[in-house]
Amino acid sequence: MTLEESLTGKLGKNIASASDAELYRALLAYVKEKTNERPLTTGNKKLYYISAEFLIGRQLGKNLINLGIYKEVNELLEKNGKSLAKVADEEMEPSLGNGGLGRLAACFLDSIATLDLNGDGVGLRYHFGLFKQEFRNHKQYEVPDRWLSEDCCLTKTDVCFPVTFGKTTVMSRMYDLDVVGFKKGHTKLHLFDLDTIDENLVKEGISFDKTQIEKNLTLFLYPDDSDKDGQLLRIYQQYFMVSNAAQLIIKEQKELGHDLRRMADHVAIQINDTHPSLVIPELIRLLIKEGISFRDAAGIVTGVCAYTNHTILAEALEKWPMSYLNKVVPHLMPIIGGLDFGVVCAYHDNHNLNIIDGEGKVHMARLDMHYSHSVNGVAALHTKILKHQELRPFFENYAEKFNNKTNGITFRRWLMLCNPELAGMITDLIGEDWMYNAAELERLMYFHNDEGVLRHLDEIKRHKKEEAALFIKEKEGVDIDPESVFCIHVKRMHEYKRQQMNALNIIYEYMNIKNGNYPARPITVIFGGKAAPAYYMAKNVIHLILCLQQLINNDPVVSRYLKVVMLQNYNISKAEVVIPAADISEQISLASKEASGTGNMKFMLNGAVTLGTNDGANVEIRDLVGIENIYTFGKSSDEVINLYNTNGYHAIDFYNRSESIRSCVDFITSDELRRIGDDSMLRDLQDNLKNKDWFMTLLDLEHYSSVKETAVFDYQNRAKWTRMMLVNVARSGFFSSDRTITEYDRDIWHLR
Ligand SMILES: *Cc1c(COP(=O)(O)O)cnc(C)c1O
Numbered sequence: 001m002t003l004e005e006s007l008t009g010k011l012g013k014n015i016a017s018a019s020d021a022e023l024y025r026a027l028l029a030y031v032k033e034k035t036n037e038r039p040l041t042t043g044n045k046k047l048y049y050i051s052a053e054f055l056i057g058r059q060l061g062k063n064l065i066n067l068g069i070y071k072e073v074n075e076l077l078e079k080n081g082k083s084l085a086k087v088a089d090e091e092m093e094p095s096l097g098n099g100g101l102g103r104l105a106a107c108f109l110d111s112i113a114t115l116d117l118n119g120d121g122v123g124l125r126y127h128f129g130l131f132k133q134e135f136r137n138h139k140q141y142e143v144p145d146r147w148l149s150e151d152c153c154l155t156k157t158d159v160c161f162p163v164t165f166g167k168t169t170v171m172s173r174m175y176d177l178d179v180v181g182f183k184k185g186h187t188k189l190h191l192f193d194l195d196t197i198d199e200n201l202v203k204e205g206i207s208f209d210k211t212q213i214e215k216n217l218t219l220f221l222y223p224d225d226s227d228k229d230g231q232l233l234r235i236y237q238q239y240f241m242v243s244n245a246a247q248l249i250i251k252e253q254k255e256l257g258h259d260l261r262r263m264a265d266h267v268a269i270q271i272n273d274t275h276p277s278l279v280i281p282e283l284i285r286l287l288i289k290e291g292i293s294f295r296d297a298a299g300i301v302t303g304v305c306a307y308t309n310h311t312i313l314a315e316a317l318e319k320w321p322m323s324y325l326n327k328v329v330p331h332l333m334p335i336i337g338g339l340d341f342g343v344v345c346a347y348h349d350n351h352n353l354n355i356i357d358g359e360g361k362v363h364m365a366r367l368d369m370h371y372s373h374s375v376n377g378v379a380a381l382h383t384k385i386l387k388h389q390e391l392r393p394f395f396e397n398y399a400e401k402f403n404n405k406t407n408g409i410t411f412r413r414w415l416m417l418c419n420p421e422l423a424g425m426i427t428d429l430i431g432e433d434w435m436y437n438a439a440e441l442e443r444l445m446y447f448h449n450d451e452g453v454l455r456h457l458d459e460i461k462r463h464k465k466e467e468a469a470l471f472i473k474e475k476e477g478v479d480i481d482p483e484s485v486f487c488i489h490v491k492r493m494h495e496y497k498r499q500q501m502n503a504l505n506i507i508y509e510y511m512n513i514k515n516g517n518y519p520a521r522p523i524t525v526i527f528g529g530k531a532a533p534a535y536y537m538a539k540n541v542i543h544l545i546l547c548l549q550q551l552i553n554n555d556p557v558v559s560r561y562l563k564v565v566m567l568q569n570y571n572i573s574k575a576e577v578v579i580p581a582a583d584i585s586e587q588i589s590l591a592s593k594e595a596s597g598t599g600n601m602k603f604m605l606n607g608a609v610t611l612g613t614n615d616g617a618n619v620e621i622r623d624l625v626g627i628e629n630i631y632t633f634g635k636s637s638d639e640v641i642n643l644y645n646t647n648g649y650h651a652i653d654f655y656n657r658s659e660s661i662r663s664c665v666d667f668i669t670s671d672e673l674r675r676i677g678d679d680s681m682l683r684d685l686q687d688n689l690k691n692k693d694w695f696m697t698l699l700d701l702e703h704y705s706s707v708k709e710t711a712v713f714d715y716q717n718r719a720k721w722t723r724m725m726l727v728n729v730a731r732s733g734f735f736s737s738d739r740t741i742t743e744y745d746r747d748i749w750h751l752r
Pocket residue numbers: 098099100101103490491492570571572575596597598599600602
């Protein structure tokens with residue numbers, strides 16, 4: 001049967017007369033059929049990648065690419081007066097993640113399948129995801145993200161496990177998502193849920209009764225944990241996730257007839273950050289039930305588990321009070337106690353290694369480091385900081401466990417799908433090999449002085465900027481000019497990522513323009529990102545940006561040189577539109593704080609030039625492209641760490657010493673902005689910047705402004721700029737998640 005016959009059959013009518021929604025459902029069914037023609041990947045050893053988040057993005061376009069039928073489908077729809085882009089727009093974006101960590105898990109699944117590795121993902125099926133961000137009165141509001149629908153990509157299974165919390169036992173249900181690799185490979189993402197969830201529990205915004213576990217367990221990802229019930233709920237979620245994972249693993253091992261004592265030969269578990277850490281005691285508990293001794297079980301589990309650290313931010317390192325764990329998972333407490341006892345005996349001279357600290361808190365990362373055989377950071381600089389600063393006592397005892405795996409991204413989504421024009425140009429120049437081995441992109445260097453190639457690259461960028469401008473006009477109602485330099489700063493809102501520094505620079509530009517000093521070329525600054533609902537400062541930064549957007553875009557003079565856009569509800573779908581349109585990639589975190597970043601890699605791959613600090617994977621980008629093809633600024637991670645250690649940073653000194661910094665910070669509470677915004681929010685933000693500024697915005701602000709000015713000036717020199725673009729694309733092959741996953745398998749999993 002041809003594609004056309006199959007679709008027509010599913011539609012019960014011809015393609016030309018079908019609606020986009022009907023076509024979406026028909027294509028979904030077609031993709032399921034094609035996927036099931038591919039056998040599931042098998043092997044002697046299987047990986048379970050456990051993660052609280054999988055930010056997988058819309059599935060249709062990616063699946064068509066990976067099945068190798070994108071072009072065929074696209075042409076058939078066009079022939080019938082339909083647009084695949086419009087049909088794909090019918091799909092709701094799965095809301096199963098928060099930011100980089102969840103997106104990494106999604107890129108990894110794509111690469112695991114593509115490399116035909118035997119590995120599945122395990123996570124939770126959140127009904128309302130993180131939350132949907134809405135702007136009203138220049139402020140963020142949170143509402144449920146109602147992404148689940150009848151025709152979504154998940155398949156209900158009849159796999160169910162009992163999960164016990166103290167005196168109550170609930171019955172889980174597994175939902176599966178097919179993960180189809182590029183041209184080959186087929187694995188699964190297993191998402192667990194309860195049949196008893198009551199969506200009507202959610203009343204105002206995203207608040208709900210946090211005590212009724214059977215009804216609320218999987219309503220939201222990262223429910224508000226500012227009170228005790230919220231923290232308990234997170235522990236309930238985490239245990240539910242890992243208990244299901246552990247039971248699934250044991251069930252599959254038994255079905256295969258494998259000896260559970262040899263589990264380390266047949267199973268690898270990757271613990272993505274600390275959320276799945278309870279898998280360690282849970283698996284030990286289940287092995288003990290199978291008749292294995294505690295000691296042996298602990299040894300087996302250590303051989304199976306590997307832990308990835310994603311952050312050094314203290315507030316993100318989970319530690320749960322024993323009393324909370326006692327309430328949720330009393331049956332794990334003897335095991336956690338036993339594991340801690342083993343540590344205390346072995347390392348009695350160093351209390352910093354204890355899993356349970358003197359205040360009775362259980363440190364999840366410490367549990368992971370003692371009882372995993374591998375601990376990895378996510379970029380070279382990050383791993384170095386872990387070894388020599390944050391996790392030094394662990395590195396001293398377990399040097400052999402520590403390793404680096406610099407993050408990566410899947411080029412299927414972040415180039416082929418979102419920028420087919422650039423992907424096509426690359427293939428025309430160097431053939432298709434790069435799709436199978438991203439290092440081949442290096443061959444583009446051959447063209448770095450080829451005027452025709454550079455002009456073509458420039459035309460593609462221009463086209464993507466025009467597309468993004470249309471999208472922004474339609475979705476956000478803001479007019480932007482593709483002639484201007486697009487500086488794009490999209491990522492979660494967090495003080496360490498320093499969106500506030502970019503906002504202060506916008507104020508600086510605004511005042512310059514008001515004084516008749518115009519930038520070398522008009523600038524458009526595009527922001528996007530959600531703030532955690534309880535993170536007041538991050539919400540204040542959003543507020544400042546939205547107020548600046550209002551002030552600047554409506555100023556008849558300034559708006560000719562400067563525009564500001566804050567995208568509402570930044571997600572994968574919006575990322576796919578704006579990243580290919582970027583001229584300048586803003587990666588301006590305080591050095592040492594961004595573990596890796598993956599946004600930086602997506603921009604580089606799409607020919608943007610990085611304006612960044614020497615942080616996370618920016619350092620590796622700089623080493624790959626050379627200092628002449630990146631704009632770096634700011635204090636180094638060593639200097640920053642030293643400032644923290646010596647309490648040597650005082651924002652107010654920078655404020656007092658520099659007239660220019662002072663006028664920018666003062667402007668936050670100017671009459672102009674207070675007319676638009678909320679007095680107390682603006683004042684609190686200003687106070688924080690002057691008197692606290694934990695992430696040292698004022699330390700790097702002037703250097704940032706001057707280097708950004710240089711970048712905008714250089715942009716005028718099109719020959720120079722387009723060559724920089726080409727070098728960035730050519731050297732981005734290292735950041736393919738296929739490379740990252742090959743290294744995980746080589747050094748940690750050994751699946752082959
Ligand atoms: C890649 C990505 C991120 C991570 O961006 P960073 O700049 O690395 O923080 C967050 N959100 C979305 C939607 C992404 O696609």
